[in-house]
Amino acid sequence: MQKHTFTIALFLSCLGLVGLAQYNWLDQYILTVIMFMGINIILSSSLNIINGYMGEFACGHAGFMCVGAYVSSVLSVAIFAKDKVFGAPMLPPDLAWIGFPAIILAGALVAALTGLIVALPSFKTRGDYLAIITIAANYMVISAIENMDIIGGPRGFQGMKRVINSMYDVADIPWMLIWIIIGTLFSIFLIRRFVTSTYGKGIIAISQDEVAAEIMSINTNKMKISAFMLSAGLAGLAGGLFAHVYGYVNPQSFSIMKSTECMVMVYLGGMGSLSGSVLSAIIFTVLIEALRFIIPEVDSLMHSIGILPDSYEISQVWKWVIIPMILFFLMQFRPEGIFGNRELPDSFPKLRKFYSFK
Amino acid sequence: MPLLEIKNMTQRFGGLQAVSDFNISIEEGQLLALIGPNGAGKTTVFNLTSGFYQPTEGTIFFDGKPTAGLKPHQVTAMGIARTFQNIRLWHDMTVLDNIRISQHYRMGYNIFDAFLRTKRYREQERSIDNTAWEMLEAMSLKEYAYERPKNLPYGLQRRVEIARAMSIRPKLLLLDEPAAGLNSADVEGLIKLIRWIHTEFDITIWMIEHQMKVVMSLCEHIKVIDFGSTIADGTPEEIQANPVVIKAYLGDDTI
Ligand SMILES: Nc1ncnc2c1ncn2[C@@H]1O[C@H](COP(=O)(O)OP(=O)(O)OP(=O)(O)O)[C@@H](O)[C@H]1O
Numbered sequence: 001m002q003k004h005t006f007t008i009a010l011f012l013s014c015l016g017l018v019g020l021a022q023y024n025w026l027d028q029y030i031l032t033v034i035m036f037m038g039i040n041i042i043l044s045s046s047l048n049i050i051n052g053y054m055g056e057f058a059c060g061h062a063g064f065m066c067v068g069a070y071v072s073s074v075l076s077v078a079i080f081a082k083d084k085v086f087g088a089p090m091l092p093p094d095l096a097w098i099g100f101p102a103i104i105l106a107g108a109l110v111a112a113l114t115g116l117i118v119a120l121p122s123f124k125t126r127g128d129y130l131a132i133i134t135i136a137a138n139y140m141v142i143s144a145i146e147n148m149d150i151i152g153g154p155r156g157f158q159g160m161k162r163v164i165n166s167m168y169d170v171a172d173i174p175w176m177l178i179w180i181i182i183g184t185l186f187s188i189f190l191i192r193r194f195v196t197s198t199y200g201k202g203i204i205a206i207s208q209d210e211v212a213a214e215i216m217s218i219n220t221n222k223m224k225i226s227a228f229m230l231s232a233g234l235a236g237l238a239g240g241l242f243a244h245v246y247g248y249v250n251p252q253s254f255s256i257m258k259s260t261e262c263m264v265m266v267y268l269g270g271m272g273s274l275s276g277s278v279l280s281a282i283i284f285t286v287l288i289e290a291l292r293f294i295i296p297e298v299d300s301l302m303h304s305i306g307i308l309p310d311s312y313e314i315s316q317v318w319k320w321v322i323i324p325m326i327l328f329f330l331m332q333f334r335p336e337g338i339f340g341n342r343e344l345p346d347s348f349p350k351l352r353k354f355y356s357f358k
Numbered sequence: 359m360p361l362l363e364i365k366n367m368t369q370r371f372g373g374l375q376a377v378s379d380f381n382i383s384i385e386e387g388q389l390l391a392l393i394g395p396n397g398a399g400k401t402t403v404f405n406l407t408s409g410f411y412q413p414t415e416g417t418i419f420f421d422g423k424p425t426a427g428l429k430p431h432q433v434t435a436m437g438i439a440r441t442f443q444n445i446r447l448w449h450d451m452t453v454l455d456n457i458r459i460s461q462h463y464r465m466g467y468n469i470f471d472a473f474l475r476t477k478r479y480r481e482q483e484r485s486i487d488n489t490a491w492e493m494l495e496a497m498s499l500k501e502y503a504y505e506r507p508k509n510l511p512y513g514l515q516r517r518v519e520i521a522r523a524m525s526i527r528p529k530l531l532l533l534d535e536p537a538a539g540l541n542s543a544d545v546e547g548l549i550k551l552i553r554w555i556h557t558e559f560d561i562t563i564w565m566i567e568h569q570m571k572v573v574m575s576l577c578e579h580i581k582v583i584d585f586g587s588t589i590a591d592g593t594p595e596e597i598q599a600n601p602v603v604i605k606a607y608l609g610d611d612t613i
């Protein structure tokens with residue numbers, strides 16, 4: 001029983017969260033931040049498969065997120081909403097809540113297939129060269145979508161709010177929060193099971209010595225395909241959820257900047273540490289939101305004491321000075337991240353009593 | 359039918375002919391050695407045998423089947439395991455995991471079994487685990503199961519690497535300079551270990567070794583190469599008395 005303490009506590013807190021949202025005891029803003037936390041957890045833990053466990057350096061994670069976001073958005077609007085381009089809904093909108101998981105998974109599946117753009121070159125290419133390929137893949141996806149006018153091109157794509165609203169018509173519960181909780185738990189569950197199996201540990205062997213891995217009977221090419229597809233697929237899942245929280249997607253939201261955010265989270269938490277990824281995603285989301293308030297505060301403070309000229313304003317763009325700076329100091333002072341490649345119970349063995357998470 | 363048969367194998371790296379017209383036929387149960395001065399091409403022969411390189415010319419047959427075109431992991435799955443001249447363990451995972459993961463080829467389940475933790479997954483993981491613990495027990499490594507190889511003394515790392523290769527349950531074990539870097543007490547232990555593995559597991563062992571003491575006390579047959587070409591073949595006594603070999607090693611006091 002004690003072994004399940006953690007699982008039960010996790011389950012209860014998720015339930016509690018849904019309850020709080022249901023009875024409007026949570027501010028809409030706080031709720032949105034919590035949803036972004038879930039999405040960021042999926043993003044950082046899925047990128048950790050490649051950059052942490054497999055020891056590669058992928059910098060285009062947002063590209064796969066973009067594929068998942070667009071595929072699931074287009075599907076959900078085409079199937080469950082009335083739309084100028086796609087016409088009348090194919091299925092009655094009150095079924096949207098049933099179809100939604102399938103739509104998100106379809107987006108994830110297409111994103112996983114897109115992962116092959118990186119997986120196949122990774123057979124022969126490593127390190128810096130593969131990193132360049134991942135950046136190229138990120139750009140390829142974004143540019144391809146910008147050139148597809150039917151789904152809005154650079155202007156973006158919307159209409160997902162209508163699908164979410166038809167879920168609210170069926171039942172008035174915090175749907176998006178529920179989907180995100182399910183998506184986050186599902187992702188962590190898959191990754192956890194992958195990296196603790198002898199099968200998945202093949203990618204850890206690849207990261208530590210690829211030649212030895214191949215000679216010791218590991219089909220390294222197959223493992224790379226599995227890892228890249230799993231990672232890209234989960235990024236796509238995060239993208240689908242992200243698109244439906246916003247109700248609007250735009251190719252530029254999935255630029256290299258977004259990929260950088262994913263990398264900051266992985267390196268902050270620790271390469272090859274799932275608990276690290278989860279924790280750093282939470283810290284990172286809070287930090288980003290905090291900056292939203294801190295930057296204007298600093299701006300008005302500096303103006304009031306007259307350090308800054310009136311013509312200059314510290315804008316939110318400074319976020320992009322601060323985030324890379326975190327990476328900078330992290331690499332200088334704690335390159336292994338918060339957890340290194342350890343897990344929470346490795347650092348606090350007493351926790352082990354409370355969970356068996358296989 | 360010989361277990362391993364290599365015919366007219368040649369390997370070129372650009373202008374360099376690292377191995378020239380190499381021939382060998384190894385019978386099941388043999389314990390033999392490949393020796394030669396530094397840079398003679400010994401490791402290259404092993405790299406070719408384990409499928410890491412495809413030979414420029416010539417053929418390799420293992421168990422009667424050609425290995426041409428196979429990837430190293432497929433060659434290993436046929437029953438050829440090896441160790442490396444510079445130990446290549448996965449240094450940042452436990453000894454136990456090192457030995458578990460090298461059983462990848464007979465894992466017998468796929469990624470979805472891993473996600474769903476199916477019956478097949480549980481059975482296979484249990485069998486992988488059992489094999490790993492048996493191997494640790496047999497190689498007297500049990501107490502180091504949860505250590506990371508990088509924290510172990512060199513002699514033990516060698517032993518772990520041999521255990522890892524053995525967990526593949528090979529028919530042929532290739533050892534690339536297993537005694538390199540060991541002190542004399544460890545070398546004694548290694549000689550005993552190799553002899554024990556050879557009889558206990560009833561396998562064929564082909565080793566590269568510089569230390570004549572090891573080769574002389576273990577091997578029934580020795581092949582000598584220099585600049586990629588075979589210069590001698592015979593029993594330890596014949597090799598030690600062979601003037602061509604002595605000339606090749608002249609100035610090299612390891613013989
Ligand atoms: N991948 C490669 N590319 C180019 N040259 C190589 C390659 N591998 C080996 N060589 C060259 O082939 C020759 C034989 O090397 P090899 O490692 O097989 O020698 P060795 O007999 O194992 O020597 P040692 O006793 O030093 O281990 C050397 O001259 C080496 O530089």
Ligand SMILES: [Mg+2]
Pocket residue numbers: 400401402443
């Ligand atoms: Mg060598």
